[in-house]
Amino acid sequence: MLVFLFGSATDPDPEATAARGVTLAPPGSTALTAPAGVVGWSSQGYAAMEFATAHPDAVARLVILATPIPEDEAALGFSIAEVRAKTLLLYGAKDPLTGQRHGSWWQKRLPAARLEMHPAAGHDLLTPMWSRTLSHLAPRRKVQH
Numbered sequence: 001m002l003v004f005l006f007g008s009a010t011d012p013d014p015e016a017t018a019a020r021g022v023t024l025a026p027p028g029s030t031a032l033t034a035p036a037g038v039v040g041w042s043s044q045g046y047a048a049m050e051f052a053t054a055h056p057d058a059v060a061r062l063v064i065l066a067t068p069i070p071e072d073e074a075a076l077g078f079s080i081a082e083v084r085a086k087t088l089l090l091y092g093a094k095d096p097l098t099g100q101r102h103g104s105w106w107q108k109r110l111p112a113a114r115l116e117m118h119p120a121a122g123h124d125l126l127t128p129m130w131s132r133t134l135s136h137l138a139p140r141r142k143v144q145h
Contacts, residue, residue: 007041012130034058037137092121
């Protein structure tokens with residue numbers, strides 16, 4: 001499965017990624033094939049959602065990690081209601097930038113979103129939550145040992 005990663009130039013955990021049978025690609029680096037997954041961390045969550053709305057037939061699953069509420073929803077470049085991918089929202093309860101309020105805001109606006117709050121986590125969720133991210137993006141793929 002192909003996964004587009006917004007917000008990091010490196011694979012958070014190459015072993016876990018390979019074990020799940022996922023190939024990471026930076027946005028715009030390769031032709032989009034269905035089904036694909038998209039990940040957006042922090043402010044790059046906006047770009048990930050925009051990418052998902054631009055490719056609704058190919059992007060089946062989306063993970064948004066610690067993305068803040070936008071200052072101006074109209075300036076996003078896409079309609080939040082158009083995000084149709086099954087979305088997992090991951091937020092840290094100890095995040096000084098985002099947290100429960102931001103996660104709940106997105107959950108109320110994204111049609112197919114589930115919010116998971118992690119009590120001991122802060123803003124840097126990409127690496128610690130990478131296995132959870134992969135399990136959402138490729139749920140039927142067995143982890144290869």
